[in-house]
Amino acid sequence: MLAPDGTLLGKVLVPRQVSNLCFGDRYRSRLFLCASTALYALFTNTRGAALP
Numbered sequence: 790m791l792a793p794d795g796t797l798l799g800k801v802l803v804p805r806q807v808s809n810l811c812f813g814d815r816y817r818s819r820l821f822l823c824a825s826t827a828l829y830a831l832f833t834n835t836r837g838a839a840l841p
Contacts, residue, residue, distance in 0.1 A: 803829055812837020 790798045805824035813821050813830075817837040822829040 801831070803827075 790801070792798055801820070801822070803822060803824060805827050807822045807824050807829075809823040811821055812833075813819050817839065818833050818835065820831050820833050820837075822831075
């Protein structure tokens with residue numbers, strides 16, 4: 790994950806190759822990762838961008 794200035798904040802390691810990701814949940818604080826044969830979800834301490 791990257792900060793707006795490009796600084797590396799951290800990595801989410803999963804056992805499969807990830808093809809897509811998005812924030813979801815009521816508060817947009819859950820990160821969904823779509824992998825080759827699995828779907829992963831984890832809670833984060835931040836929120837994804839809101840739709841305009």
